[in-house]
Amino acid sequence: MKRLSALVALTLLTSSLFAQAADPERARNLAATCANCHGTDGRPVAGSGIDPLAGIEKRHSLQKLADFKSGQRPGTIMPQIAKGYTDEQLELIAAYFAAQK
Amino acid sequence: MADRNRRAFLKAGTLAGVLTVAGCAGSALRQPRGHVVVVGGGYGGATAAKYLRMWSARGVEVTLVERSPHFVSCPMSNLVIGGSRSMADITLGYDRLQSHWGVRIVHDEVLAIDAAARSVRLAGGGDLRYDRLVLSPGIDFMWQEIPGLDNAGAQATILHAWKAGAQTVALRRQLEAMPDGGVFVLSVPRAPYRCPPGPYERASLVADYCKRHKPRSKVIVLDANDEIVSKKGLFAKAWAELYPGIIEYRPQSELRDVDVTTRTAHLDFDKVRADVLNVIPPQRAADIAARSGLQLINQRWVEIDWLSMESSNTPAVHVLGDAIFPAPTMPKSGHVANQQAKLAAAAILRLLAGEQPDPAPVLMNTCYSFVDSRNAIHVASVFQYDRNTGVVQPVAGAGGVSSARSELEGRIAAGWAQNIWADMLF
Ligand SMILES: Cc1cc2nc3c(=O)[nH]c(=O)nc-3n(C[C@H](O)[C@H](O)[C@H](O)COP(=O)(O)OP(=O)(O)OC[C@H]3O[C@@H](n4cnc5c(N)ncnc54)[C@H](O)[C@@H]3O)c2cc1C
Numbered sequence: 001m002k003r004l005s006a007l008v009a010l011t012l013l014t015s016s017l018f019a020q021a022a023d024p025e026r027a028r029n030l031a032a033t034c035a036n037c038h039g040t041d042g043r044p045v046a047g048s049g050i051d052p053l054a055g056i057e058k059r060h061s062l063q064k065l066a067d068f069k070s071g072q073r074p075g076t077i078m079p080q081i082a083k084g085y086t087d088e089q090l091e092l093i094a095a096y097f098a099a100q101k
Numbered sequence: 102m103a104d105r106n107r108r109a110f111l112k113a114g115t116l117a118g119v120l121t122v123a124g125c126a127g128s129a130l131r132q133p134r135g136h137v138v139v140v141g142g143g144y145g146g147a148t149a150a151k152y153l154r155m156w157s158a159r160g161v162e163v164t165l166v167e168r169s170p171h172f173v174s175c176p177m178s179n180l181v182i183g184g185s186r187s188m189a190d191i192t193l194g195y196d197r198l199q200s201h202w203g204v205r206i207v208h209d210e211v212l213a214i215d216a217a218a219r220s221v222r223l224a225g226g227g228d229l230r231y232d233r234l235v236l237s238p239g240i241d242f243m244w245q246e247i248p249g250l251d252n253a254g255a256q257a258t259i260l261h262a263w264k265a266g267a268q269t270v271a272l273r274r275q276l277e278a279m280p281d282g283g284v285f286v287l288s289v290p291r292a293p294y295r296c297p298p299g300p301y302e303r304a305s306l307v308a309d310y311c312k313r314h315k316p317r318s319k320v321i322v323l324d325a326n327d328e329i330v331s332k333k334g335l336f337a338k339a340w341a342e343l344y345p346g347i348i349e350y351r352p353q354s355e356l357r358d359v360d361v362t363t364r365t366a367h368l369d370f371d372k373v374r375a376d377v378l379n380v381i382p383p384q385r386a387a388d389i390a391a392r393s394g395l396q397l398i399n400q401r402w403v404e405i406d407w408l409s410m411e412s413s414n415t416p417a418v419h420v421l422g423d424a425i426f427p428a429p430t431m432p433k434s435g436h437v438a439n440q441q442a443k444l445a446a447a448a449i450l451r452l453l454a455g456e457q458p459d460p461a462p463v464l465m466n467t468c469y470s471f472v473d474s475r476n477a478i479h480v481a482s483v484f485q486y487d488r489n490t491g492v493v494q495p496v497a498g499a500g501g502v503s504s505a506r507s508e509l510e511g512r513i514a515a516g517w518a519q520n521i522w523a524d525m526l527f
Contacts (some may be wrong), residue, residue, distance in 0.1 A: 023451060023459035028156070032443045033465045036436055036521045037513075040155075045523050048516035076503065076510055077481055081465065084483020084499030089463065 027092035029084075034093065042097045054100035062094040128522040133157050135232035138221055138424060140211045140389060142167030144435035145422030147525040148442035164205040164229060165198065167222070169266070172526060175296065176435050176469075177518050178265040180275050183505055185474035191265060197527050198426055212392040216415045224518035233449050236403075237421040237438060238387035239264070240295050246383050249359040249367075259359055263295060263381050275377045276307060281315040283376035286366055288356040289324040289436030290383040293402075293424050293435045297331035298480065300324075300381055302470035303356060305336070308344040308455035309473040320348045325355035330396035331432070332470060332480050332502050339506055356380060380426060396421065402426035405471030407486060407493050408458045409448035410441055419445045428484055428493045437523055440464045462486050464493050467501075469514035477510040478503040 023029060031042070036055065038044055042053030053061060065074035068082035069090075082090070139150045141517040142165050150165045172193045180186040198204040206464035210224040222226040225453060242261065244251040250259055262272040287298040304322050309328040317474050329336050331352070336390040340348045358367040365376045385391055385401035386446065396404045404413040405421045407428065412418045422438035441464065446456035471477045481498035503510055 016172070016239055020251060020455050021460065023447060023456075025156070026459055027462075029443065029447045029459060032447075033440055033463055034153070035443075035524045036439055036465075038518050039520050040524050040527075044516070045519045048519040049512055050516045052522060065197070072330065076507075076513060077467065077479060080481050080501045081467075081483060084465065084485070084496040 027096040030089050031093045031096040034097075037095045043100070053097040056094075056097060058091075058094045058098040061097060062090060065090045065094065102431075110373045122518065125510070131454040133161055133450040134347060135453045136162040136164070136230065137233045137449060137453075138229050138231040138234060139163060139165045139235040139237070140221065140385055141170070141237040141387075141422075142172060142206075143237060143422065143438070144240055144521075144525065145438035145442045147172065147195070147198065148439045149235045149237065149421065149446050150204045151525060152203050152443050152446035154204055156446060157247065159203055160506065161450065161453060162205070163203075164207060164231075166207045166209055166211050166223070166229070167195065167436060168208065168210040170208055173265040173269070174435075174522065175263075175265045175299075176521075178262070178269045179299070179303045179306045180231070180471060180474065181269050182262065182276065182303065183310050183471075183474060184273070185306075188270060191269075193522055193526055195526065201527075209424040211389050214389070214418065216394065216418060218416060220357040232417070232453065235420045235421065235445060235449070236390050236424065236444065238389045238424055239298055239421045240384040240433075241387045242382040244382060247359055247380065249361055250380065250382065255359070255361045259361055259364070259378050259380055261456055262379065263384075263457045265298075272379060273519060274376075276310065279315065279318065279376045282317040283315065283319075283507040284378070285311070285318065285320045285377045286373055286375035286379065287320065287322050288354075288366060288378075289322065289326065289330075289403055290381055291355065292330050293433060294381065294384045296468070297432045297434075298336075298470045300331055301331070301336045302472070303379075303472075304348055305339060305344070305472045306474070308340070308347045311347055312344060316347075318347070320344070321375075322348065323354040323356060323368065324350065324351065324352050326472070327440060328352055331468070335478040335502060335506060336472065339476075339478075343473060374493070383500075384423075386420075390420055392417075408460065408462065410445040411448075419449060421445055427454065428464075428495075430482060430495045431484060431493070432466075432468060434466055435521065436465065436466050436468060437466045440466070441524060442525075458474065460486070460488075462493065462520075467517070469510065469517055471511065471514065472506050473490060475508050476506040477512045477514040478506045479510060479514070509527060 038053045044050045068078040138404045141145045162165045177191045199206045211221045212224040220230045235408040260272045262268040308320045366373045395412045403425045421441040424434040467481040469477045469479045480502045483496045487494040
């Protein structure tokens with residue numbers, strides 16, 4: 001019995017560790033989902049007509065993303081995309097792109 | 102099945118958790134090291150090769166095996182058939198993956214996988230050893246479903262053009278040679294198949310060409326499905342407004358056989374004669390994925406783990422793109438293959454460093470389709486990993502389709518192509 005509860009405790013401990021074991025590169029991974037359109041690391045091909053995200057100040061892109069999400073800012077596709085991410089994820093993404101100099 | 106795998110995976114995860122706790126006291130950040138072999142240099146494979154090198158600061162060795170000397174894009178290839186783009190516009194090289202990213206490119210074909218020895222056999226001779234294998238080989242066709250097409254001679258005249266390249270050029274020629282007043286018949290297989298809106302984009306662009314050059318011609322869409330599979334309202338509106346009297350859409354018209362000499366499509370209760378017969382055959386995971394002992398679903402698509410894209414039954418083999426059994430509502434698209442490649446690259450680098458993959462991955466899809474040479478429409482969706490089902494699930498309330506076709510989206514679609522090509526190859 002004692003051994004069993006120790007085992008349960010260990011399992012709980014490790015599984016909660018496992019649940020929290022986020023990739024330290026999560027922001028990078030999330031930002032990579034935007035690269036198909038906005039270019040690798042937010043640097044689009046010159047002349048492709050799509051806005052760069054690299055080096056844009058965090059609060060600026062975050063505000064635009066929040067406005068896309070709430071419907072305040074119109075767009076062909078960004079309102080539909082922004083709604084798919086949590087606010088926390090958008091923060092990570094905006095910070096990652098801001099750091100791309 | 103999926104549930105059992107998930108439990109097995111969680112158990113492995115817990116075990117790894119114990120080992121990590123025991124093993125990493127005070128250890129510094131671990132660097133991923135090893136050799137990854139990538140099979141297939143299309144939307145999934147090329148992206149995986151680049152991102153593995155980029156995200157490991159060139160620490161992980163990557164060998165990309167691709168049988169074609171160049172990359173030819175399926176997206177935008179319907180514009181070549183319609184005549185507004187050239188093959189040169191959709192053909193790119195692998196040079197920069199090699200020269201800039203240091204990916205070793207081998208132009209060869211992989212014949213077999215030895216998962217126990219962790220090696221692949223090349224048609225040109227020799228084996229390549231891997232620590233992790235990425236398979237993004239795309240699709241192959243289920244010719245046996247259309248007996249008349251189950252031979253090389255028939256396949257050289259009745260074209261699919263569902264893998265871009267020589268067939269794209271050949272179908273364009275058949276369309277150009279079609280007389281005014283001719284009938285172009287396009288057969289669409291039952292879903293799931295590569296690129297759900299692709300057949301309807303093709304019908305639109307063939308009709309666009311006919312309208313301008315052969316206005317007495319017709320385009321007949323024989324669809325095995327009950328209705329237009331993707332962007333239904335937008336395609337139906339475009340056809341009614343742009344191509345009245347040209348496009349004729351017939352749902353529930355599954356192709357049973359083809360008479361090659363008379364170019365006749367045989368349906369259950371009908372026969373349709375064509376001047377150009379374009380058959381998109383039913384599809385499954387490409388041979389190398391379908392015949393290597395990987396667990397399949399419906400005997401067609403590879404079952405994978407959504408945290409890593411790793412095969413559910415073959416360790417160290419990660420499968421991407423059109424070859425896998427997709428998440429609910431997730432299409433087989435180049436956009437999705439590119440996204441899955443990044444998920445796999447991140448997970449592989451973690452695994453090569455002795456860590457677990459990120460437990461909350463996100464994927465996104467967008468498919469643009471042209472309804473004439475300038476106007477495009479889109480469908481988009483976002484997927485978040487769901488721990489209860491062990492699958493990435495579409496986010497309710499996100500995604501959707503265009504409000505209307507527009508030249509603006511036509512320009513954005515062209516920009517999308519430029520940027521995704523650069524994201525995989527440059
Ligand atoms: C007409 C058309 C239009 C489309 N339009 C769009 C669009 O607008 N947007 C979009 O997102 N998607 C679109 N798609 C879908 C898109 O092309 C596919 O979803 C995408 O190519 C899948 O990527 P993949 O990596 O799985 O396979 P592929 O891109 O097909 O790559 C597979 C590669 O593997 C190689 N290969 C296979 N087996 C072996 C082997 N044994 N050894 C060596 N090499 C091998 C092949 O030569 C090939 O280069 C379209 C498709 C078509 C047909």
